[in-house]
Amino acid sequence: MRGRWRKRGAKALAHPPGLIRRLLERLRGREQLLIRPPAGLPLLLVTYPRGRQDVARLLEIAYTHTLPSLAPRILEPYAPALAMLPPIVVVLLRPENPCGCLGHWHPPGTESRVARRLAADLASPVAEIDLAYEAIRRWEPQPLASLAAGEEAGAIADIHYEAALLAVLVHELDHLARPQAREREIRSASNEFYAAIMRELVLGATGRDYGMIAEPRRAGR
Numbered sequence: 001m002r003g004r005w006r007k008r009g010a011k012a013l014a015h016p017p018g019l020i021r022r023l024l025e026r027l028r029g030r031e032q033l034l035i036r037p038p039a040g041l042p043l044l045l046v047t048y049p050r051g052r053q054d055v056a057r058l059l060e061i062a063y064t065h066t067l068p069s070l071a072p073r074i075l076e077p078y079a080p081a082l083a084m085l086p087p088i089v090v091v092l093l094r095p096e097n098p099c100g101c102l103g104h105w106h107p108p109g110t111e112s113r114v115a116r117r118l119a120a121d122l123a124s125p126v127a128e129i130d131l132a133y134e135a136i137r138r139w140e141p142q143p144l145a146s147l148a149a150g151e152e153a154g155a156i157a158d159i160h161y162e163a164a165l166l167a168v169l170v171h172e173l174d175h176l177a178r179p180q181a182r183e184r185e186i187r188s189a190s191n192e193f194y195a196a197i198m199r200e201l202v203l204g205a206t207g208r209d210y211g212m213i214a215e216p217r218r219a220g221r
């Protein structure tokens with residue numbers, strides 16, 4: 001079984017080993033969701049506070065449906081970095097980080113017990129990041145309120161949340177893949193990525209151009 005995890009792609013991931021299930025049963029107070037990846041991306045093992053399945057499912061929709069549906073040029077700049085990632089990335093979802101960051105990548109050796117045990121059991125590297133989903137929801141790289149009013153405002157807030165989750169996710173994956181790269185470089189790529197997703201999805205939903213009024217801000221490392 002173990003060798004299968006070195007391969008990428010849906011076929012290799014069709015039947016998660018029973019040992020993942022056994023490992024997950026040991027976690028208390030948290031629930032897990034295994035997100036099957038689109039081609040060329042790592043499988044995500046999401047762990048989230050009990051009762052917050054809605055956030056994990058939103059991340060699943062963003063990763064498995066929205067991301068592959070975007071114009072290929074949007075994800076293209078990330079392709080080389082994403083191809084360097086291990087086949088499994090653990091994603092720790094928390095409402096907030098005590099430091100206020102939207103997310104972190106966990107350098108090798110600093111992963112949680114979950115990721116370390118999984119790596120040992122699978123005899124394969126497992127990377128790890130965390131995402132602060134409430135902080136990400138509140139993150140406003142640009143004042144969204146100015147974009148729309150009424151029903152449209154709600155739709156745009158939903159689009160923003162999905163785009164922001166994807167942008168912070170990809171930001172941290174980029175760090176994992178390129179640990180030597182500077183924050184400024186990683187951030188400018190993820191800001192562009194966020195803006196490109198917003199442009200495409202807002203145009204699709206409202207027929208209007210999202211436009212870029214100012215440089216998006218980002219908290220985190």
Ligand SMILES: [Zn+2]
Nearest residue numbers: 097099100101
């Ligand atoms: Zn932090």
Ligand SMILES: [Zn+2]
Nearest residue numbers: 183186220221
């Ligand atoms: Zn960063």
